[in-house]
Amino acid sequence: MTPLLEVQALTKGYGGRIGCSDVSFTLYPGEVLGIVGESGSGKSTLLNCLAGHLAPDAGRVIFDTRADGPRDVLAMSEPERRMLGRTDWAFVHQNPRDGLRMRISAGGNVGERLMAVGARHYGDIRAQAVDWLGRVEISDSRIDDRPSAFSGGMQQRLQIARNLVTGPRLVFMDEPTGGLDVSVQARLLDLIRGLVRRMGLSAIVVTHDLAVVRLLADRLMVMKDGRVIETGLTDQVLDDPQAAYTQLLVSSVLQV
Amino acid sequence: MTEYNFAYLDEQTKRMIRRAILKGVAVPGYQVPFASREMPMPYGWGTGGVQVSAACLTPEDTLKVIDQGADDTTNAVSIRKFFEKTAQIAVTEKTAEATIIQTRHRIPETLLTEDQILVYQVPMPEPLRFLEPSEVETRKMHALQDYGLMHVKLYEDIARHGEIATAYSYPVMVEDRYVMSPSPIPKFDNPKLESAALQLFGAGREQRIYAVPPHTRVVSLDFEDHPFDPSKAPHPCALCGAEDTYLDEVITDDAGTRMFVCSDTDYCGARCEAAA
Numbered sequence: 001m002t003p004l005l006e007v008q009a010l011t012k013g014y015g016g017r018i019g020c021s022d023v024s025f026t027l028y029p030g031e032v033l034g035i036v037g038e039s040g041s042g043k044s045t046l047l048n049c050l051a052g053h054l055a056p057d058a059g060r061v062i063f064d065t066r067a068d069g070p071r072d073v074l075a076m077s078e079p080e081r082r083m084l085g086r087t088d089w090a091f092v093h094q095n096p097r098d099g100l101r102m103r104i105s106a107g108g109n110v111g112e113r114l115m116a117v118g119a120r121h122y123g124d125i126r127a128q129a130v131d132w133l134g135r136v137e138i139s140d141s142r143i144d145d146r147p148s149a150f151s152g153g154m155q156q157r158l159q160i161a162r163n164l165v166t167g168p169r170l171v172f173m174d175e176p177t178g179g180l181d182v183s184v185q186a187r188l189l190d191l192i193r194g195l196v197r198r199m200g201l202s203a204i205v206v207t208h209d210l211a212v213v214r215l216l217a218d219r220l221m222v223m224k225d226g227r228v229i230e231t232g233l234t235d236q237v238l239d240d241p242q243a244a245y246t247q248l249l250v251s252s253v254l255q256v
Numbered sequence: 257m258t259e260y261n262f263a264y265l266d267e268q269t270k271r272m273i274r275r276a277i278l279k280g281v282a283v284p285g286y287q288v289p290f291a292s293r294e295m296p297m298p299y300g301w302g303t304g305g306v307q308v309s310a311a312c313l314t315p316e317d318t319l320k321v322i323d324q325g326a327d328d329t330t331n332a333v334s335i336r337k338f339f340e341k342t343a344q345i346a347v348t349e350k351t352a353e354a355t356i357i358q359t360r361h362r363i364p365e366t367l368l369t370e371d372q373i374l375v376y377q378v379p380m381p382e383p384l385r386f387l388e389p390s391e392v393e394t395r396k397m398h399a400l401q402d403y404g405l406m407h408v409k410l411y412e413d414i415a416r417h418g419e420i421a422t423a424y425s426y427p428v429m430v431e432d433r434y435v436m437s438p439s440p441i442p443k444f445d446n447p448k449l450e451s452a453a454l455q456l457f458g459a460g461r462e463q464r465i466y467a468v469p470p471h472t473r474v475v476s477l478d479f480e481d482h483p484f485d486p487s488k489a490p491h492p493c494a495l496c497g498a499e500d501t502y503l504d505e506v507i508t509d510d511a512g513t514r515m516f517v518c519s520d521t522d523y524c525g526a527r528c529e530a531a532a
Contacts, residue, residue: 079400086404101408108412115411116404122414122479144415 002064004029004170004202005050010059012049018226019045023059025221025231029169032196032203034217034234036210036249042226043206044174050204051091051172052081063088063170086113090163094175096155099162100147106133106158107143113166132161136191153184157191164195171196171203177212189215210253214238222246263310264342269293273311273465277456280467285430286398287381292463302335302360303460305377309358312373312456313339318346320354325362325502325519332360349522361424363445365501365523368453370470376439378459381466383427383437403435406477414482426484429475430468438474444486444502449474491516496527 003026012019020042027033035043048054050061052073061073066088073081085091093099100109110129111119119125130140136157138150147155156176163171176192177185193216196203205216213220213234220237222230222245230243241247261267269291276290295303313319319339323332327349335358336347348354351366358375368374384394387405397403406427413421426443430436438449439457449455455468468474478484492499494515501523503516518524 078396079402082400082402104408104412105415107415108408111411112404112408115407116402120407120478120480122411123481125411126415 001028002070003027003062004031004064005204006060006062006070007050008060008062010046010049010056010061012045012054012056018042019054020049020223021226023223023228025228027170027202027204029202030200031219032201032205032217034213034220035204035206035223036208036213036220037223038208038249041223043208043223045226046223047172047174047204047206051089052085053091066169083117086116087166088169090168090171092156092159092163092171092173092176094178096147096152096159099159100155102148103146105144105146106138106150109147109158109162110165113162117166128165132165133158135195136161137187151184153180153188156180156188160192160195164199164201167199169202171201173203173205173207175207175209176205177207177209185212192216210238210250222249260342262315262343263313263339263345264295265293265307265310269307270311273307276465277308277311277467280456280465281454281469283434284468284472285434285436285466287464287466289463290465292460295460296338297334299461300379301331302358302377304458304462304465305358305360305375305460306335306338306458307460308375308456308458308465309339309356310343312356312375313343313345315343315345317355318348318353320348320351320357320522321359322357322362322364322520322522323360324504325364326521328521350526351520351522361440361442362502362519363441363448363451365498365518365520367448368451370452372453374451374453374455376441376455376457378437378439378457378464379461380425381437381457381459381462381464383425383435398434401433403429406435407479410477410479410482414479420478420482420484423487427477429477431473432475435477436466436468436474442488442502443476443484444488446474446476446484447486489516493518493524496524496531498524498527 005027008024010023011021023046037043049056062070063073064070107129110132111125114125133140138154147158177188217234220234221228224245230246238250241250273290276288280288295306321332321336323329339345340347351364356373360377382394387409388394410420424442425437425440426446428436428438452470454470457466476484489503495517498518501518504519505514505516507514
């Protein structure tokens, strides 16, 4: 089986400081990989390098493209990478304000990707927007409202709809449930889990919330100071942590 | 009068502007940066168009200047006088007799020919500006032909108003490559952008020149199920009776009485004369 994404020795520094160093992993179709670690451990740097938002200093990111098979994303031209970013890839930001256009209606937000890849039929675009708002449990009467009139949970769901409308195969999520209260978090996780399973998506989820990875991720990668210190099946890592830092992380979770 | 160099600008500046114009003609719809000069008028009064006209004028040219279609409005009169004084060229109000026409917000009704140049005054050359505030980003979008956002704007129009409500400065695609702002002409004029004449666009404050060479393909953006509609007021002209021209609505008294008249004064005047 061809891996969907293969990362080899990815390194990114900020001047003298390490962002992430020598990170390698493979991700297979339909698999969800969780990346955990404390603030400043290089999770977001890694994710942004993978998604093409940051240019890494060294390493390779090989993605199994629909048309030409495995290709090095970093060697692609900017238009190709942008095209990938709005067809096969999706990026869900922690803060919906970073991922949504706040002054454009919910329907326009969902339709933007479709229009960017060439959809030119208003009725079709709108029908798809209605369909996707339904799938993320937003009433279609809200289609012409701006995201600024939405609650935090709705904004995050809208961001997910906007990203998944072109049927991507790989979703990058940066703290998708950060800043939401627990009941909203639970519903959002339920939704994400359903979508991932139903659409057969692969996903890379960056978070510091161990409950989120327990629920979503098949495999887990623990990062500290820019390096990967432990990898394994989620349950295995969380139930029997090997590295000292992972043990600390797991034992730090508050029990209710 | 010998105090002014021909057409006000010095020769080096005119050469610089001509280079920008040539580049613009070579890459239709692309906004070429140029070193816009201070002109003896405020920004927003046509400094870009005046500089392009100055660079194009020769002593044999006949100049016509229109503002919203009219030859007798303040802006048109003062720019015409400016070039009469600084270049001593012939001027006219008749579209067919002019070799260079500087315009603000209209394209003349009379079809232009290959011997004519139409110079537009452009306040905001970047069609994506109100969607994307960063110049770095909009340039990248042009370079990568990344124009999905433009349709998002049109989508929003339909979602909110039931139709594409953009009535002027309606974005166009030039030669299937660059999305371009046609300057604030009414969308009624958009079909006339495919013209036999050379069309030059000058934005003084924003320091950009762009061009549409003769017979270039210019397509107004739209949706398949909401096609482009060059609408106008559903009236004939009250003076000359024309039914196929762009009309100004003129309020004639305090009781709200109004009349619709051609905005192109030369075209309307010629028709009235022919009828009389």
